[in-house]
Amino acid sequence: MASLSCFRTLALGACNMFHKGSRPLVLCGPSGSGKSTLLKKLFEEFPDTFGYSVSHTTRSPRPGEEDGKHYHFTTKDKMQKQIEQDEFLETATFSGNMYGTSKRAVEEVQKAGKICVLDVEVQGVKQIKQSSLDPLYIFIKAPSIEELEKRLRARKTETEDALQRRLSIARLEIEYELF
Numbered sequence: 542m543a544s545l546s547c548f549r550t551l552a553l554g555a556c557n558m559f560h561k562g563s564r565p566l567v568l569c570g571p572s573g574s575g576k577s578t579l580l581k582k583l584f585e586e587f588p589d590t591f592g593y594s595v596s597h598t599t600r601s602p603r604p605g606e607e608d609g610k611h612y613h614f615t616t617k618d619k620m621q622k623q624i625e626q627d628e629f630l631e632t633a634t635f636s637g638n639m640y641g642t643s644k645r646a647v648e649e650v651q652k653a654g655k656i657c658v659l660d661v662e663v664q665g666v667k668q669i670k671q672s673s674l675d676p677l678y679i680f681i682k683a684p685s686i687e688e689l690e691k692r693l694r695a696r697k698t699e700t701e702d703a704l705q706r707r708l709s710i711a712r713l714e715i716e717y718e719l720f
């Protein structure tokens with residue numbers, strides 16, 4: 542995959558050039574652009590260099606998902622309180638569930654001596670830009686909306702409704718260059 546070597550070079554190069562301490566990387570791009578695919582390969586290839594921050598969510602765990610590993614599973618009340626206490630870098634609501642990245646989740650990766658990588662939606666990017674995190678941003682560009690649709694259909698993870706929702710958000714993100 543050509544884009545993987547570009548991404549690898551960019552991620553490592555950016556960290557070598559700018560990195561003092563452990564400056565996080567924020568990865569963003571439309572649904573289907575390949576963020577998870579690239580991250581999976583990056584973590585496989587450099588397990589000691591990069592670490593993923595564990596997000597919070599108020600949705601129920603799916604079979605096989607472990608608390609603290611895949612997500613920090615929490616309640617709306619608890620998460621709301623933590624947001625009020627300024628413990629989150631970014632939060633979003635999707636399909637009635639809250640999601641977010643806590644400051645502590647990033648610090649835990651940094652304490653382990655790794656560069657923290659965050660995979661966030663456009664709303665999250667806007668919030669992170671207002672925070673003190675000061676990360677490096679990597680935008681994964683989509684080849685075309687048609688290609689995104691083809692990839693998301695082939696991934697077979699979405700219902701038709703969810704797929705259409707993702708595509709209309711992607712279309713707006715691309716048209717208005719929201720990133």
Ligand SMILES: Nc1ncnc2c1ncn2[C@@H]1O[C@H](COP(=O)(O)OP(=O)(O)OP(=O)(O)O)[C@@H](O)[C@H]1O
Binds near residue numbers: 573
């Ligand atoms: N460069 C590529 N060329 C072709 N197919 C790809 C490429 N990158 C990823 N894919 C495929 O496209 C689908 C979407 O990729 P992926 O899940 O990584 O996207 P994503 O950006 O993380 O999406 P989301 O934001 O919805 O989680 C996957 O089935 C993946 O195998």
